């Protein structure tokens with residue numbers, strides 16, 4: 001099955017002046033009937049993605065669009081097919097969108113998108129519209145004398161626009177770790193950024209923060225260690241771990257190493273094709289990690305990633 005050719009689908013995140021996104025409901029008698037989707041359809045032989053999208057939106061909605069920048073391209077395995085859903089932003093068009101094929105339409109405020117039932121490939125697309133494209137994993141300050149400099153560097157990352165941070169402070173004396181994470185939480189809250197604690201469910205619960213599960217911890221858990229509504233993420237290296245992360249209701253996973261990294265100099269990265277092969281088997285949002293930085297966000301998105309996670313690449 002995984003050798004089956006991919007169906008190439010191109011779809012649009014059409015956004016109006018109020019920021020609402022247009023969804024269409026798949027009609028009865030078709031694949032995935034009743035689910036909401038981003039308008040679009042299959043690319044035909046000889047067509048570019050842009051040409052296919054212009055044609056599909058004219059046929060389905062009766063509008064003439066100007067195709068905007070790429071948002072994300074998601075490879076996904078369904079029971080009877082594999083597809084690659086290439087989503088472009090559309091902010092400008094002529095005409096008024098109508099359901100020319102009898103499909104219902106809805107203009108949806110972005111924060112309401114997760115409430116619409118959509119096909120599995122759309123979950124990473126909705127996440128790409130709503131959630132941060134960079135996830136900082138903190139380095140460990142070498143000594144207590146460097147904790148102040150660590151907090152300064154954290155603030156520089158926040159000033160640079162990082163909005164999702166994992167405090168990874170293994171082997172640190174508990175009192176010092178609590179003080180550092182508490183101070184970090186204050187800075188993150190002030191910037192509207194999200195903070196997750198690596199590997200310490202008690203500390204996460206105590207401080208009301210998110211929790212990140214290292215792979216070994218993920219494998220040891222049968223139930224969700226934090227309440228629903230608290231952010232939960234995991235590090236995953238294979239399909240089995242991704243399945244566990246989905247079963248626990250993780251909001252996202254971090255997958256890698258994609259490129260070679262100074263942390264693991266001997267290990268070559270798995271590369272983008274292997275990342276995408278994992279991407280196909282899961283529908284939760286995935287950050288690619290390992291030797292990547294902010295300049296790699298666009299390429300990560302083209303391989304179906306939410307974006308990049310990094311220590312060095314996001315820390316100055």
Ligand SMILES: Nc1nc2c([nH]c(=O)n2[C@H]2C[C@H](O)[C@@H](COP(=O)(O)OP(=O)(O)OP(=O)(O)O)O2)c(=O)[nH]1
Pocket residue numbers: 009010011030031032036037038039040041042043056083085119120121122
């Ligand atoms: N347009 C669209 N298709 C999606 C999304 N998510 C998703 O899994 N798909 C799947 C459903 C279908 O298997 C495939 C798109 O094919 P389609 O049936 O809409 O193709 P089409 O518009 O060319 O229509 P048809 O003439 O083949 O009926 O991609 C999405 O958000 N938008």
Ligand SMILES: [Mg+2]
Pocket residue numbers: 039040041042060
């Ligand atoms: Mg279609």
